[in-house]
Amino acid sequence: MSAAPVIRLDGVSLSLGGRPILDRLTFDVPARGVTALIGPNGAGKSVTLRVIDGLLRPDSGAVRVGPGRTAFVFQRTALIRASAAANVALALGPLKLSRRDRRERVAAALARVGLFERAGDAATRFSGGEQQRLALARAWALRPTLLLLDEPTASLDPAATAVVEDLVAEMARAGTAVLLVSHNLGQVARLAERAIVLDAGRAVEQGPTRTILPSPRTPEARAYLTGELPWTSYAAAS
Numbered sequence: 700m701s702a703a704p705v706i707r708l709d710g711v712s713l714s715l716g717g718r719p720i721l722d723r724l725t726f727d728v729p730a731r732g733v734t735a736l737i738g739p740n741g742a743g744k745s746v747t748l749r750v751i752d753g754l755l756r757p758d759s760g761a762v763r764v765g766p767g768r769t770a771f772v773f774q775r776t777a778l779i780r781a782s783a784a785a786n787v788a789l790a791l792g793p794l795k796l797s798r799r800d801r802r803e804r805v806a807a808a809l810a811r812v813g814l815f816e817r818a819g820d821a822a823t824r825f826s827g828g829e830q831q832r833l834a835l836a837r838a839w840a841l842r843p844t845l846l847l848l849d850e851p852t853a854s855l856d857p858a859a860t861a862v863v864e865d866l867v868a869e870m871a872r873a874g875t876a877v878l879l880v881s882h883n884l885g886q887v888a889r890l891a892e893r894a895i896v897l898d899a900g901r902a903v904e905q906g907p908t909r910t911i912l913p914s915p916r917t918p919e920a921r922a923y924l925t926g927e928l929p930w931t932s933y934a935a936a937s
């Protein structure tokens with residue numbers, strides 16, 4: 700591969716509440732394009748994003764991220780009690796823009812997600828889907844090197860989902876590396892060139908989505924992708 704990866708996890712292990720969650724997790728995320736992190740509930744996808752963003756520190760192993768700015772859009776977005784415009788402007792704090800550039804970038808970001816008319820409204824009163832779009836606008840305005848997305852369209856209607864998917868694709872085309880956690884496999888196929896399949900805190904399979912999605916090699920990836928639940932086979936066996 701040409702460029703250095705934007706994320707490198709090497710043998711990362713982490714226990715939480717006395718339970719092993721990540722187990723010698725090792726993978727690279729290339730500096731270009733969209734990489735999907737997929738796997739069953741509880742596999743450790745969100746914890747992995749938090750480790751990458753430095754919100755959780757692994758017990759062992761190495762995490763290398765960057766260089767550049769990272770933006771993180773959570774499953775449940777953290778917005779401040781202020782207007783939509785103020786929420787975007789606040790994210791631009793570290794950028795040292797002129798007042799005018801900042802105002803223009805905020806307006807463009809809100810317009811990009813269809814919230815321009817709502818610029819002065821209290822962000823915490825937005826619907827779940829509107830808050831998610833606002834969180835994306837905040838990330839877009841930052842022009843990050845790396846974008847971490849945790850189920851960004853889980854609560855969105857189809858039209859808003861399309862807006863978010865367009866925005867993510869546009870950011871990727873503009874050079875942002877994206878790591879996307881999603882259970883929407885259609886979305887993964889549409890957006891991501893590569894996928895990493897997590898199971899019980901380990902990367903069990905990784906490679907191009909066009910081969911992993913239709914023909915996974917490992918039983919864990921196959922079970923996830925075909926919707927086979929571990930407790931179903933347990934119940935059937937007992």
Ligand SMILES: Nc1ncnc2c1ncn2[C@@H]1O[C@H](COP(=O)(O)OP(=O)(O)OP(=O)(O)O)[C@@H](O)[C@H]1O
Pocket residue numbers: 715716720738739740741742743744745746747
């Ligand atoms: N702060 C914490 N303390 C204790 N356990 C935690 C903590 N955070 C996460 N866990 C546990 O770690 C495991 C992995 O959680 P995580 O949220 O990463 O799963 P996930 O793969 O993102 O799942 P989902 O698809 O359901 O969102 C879960 O069993 C969860 O209960």
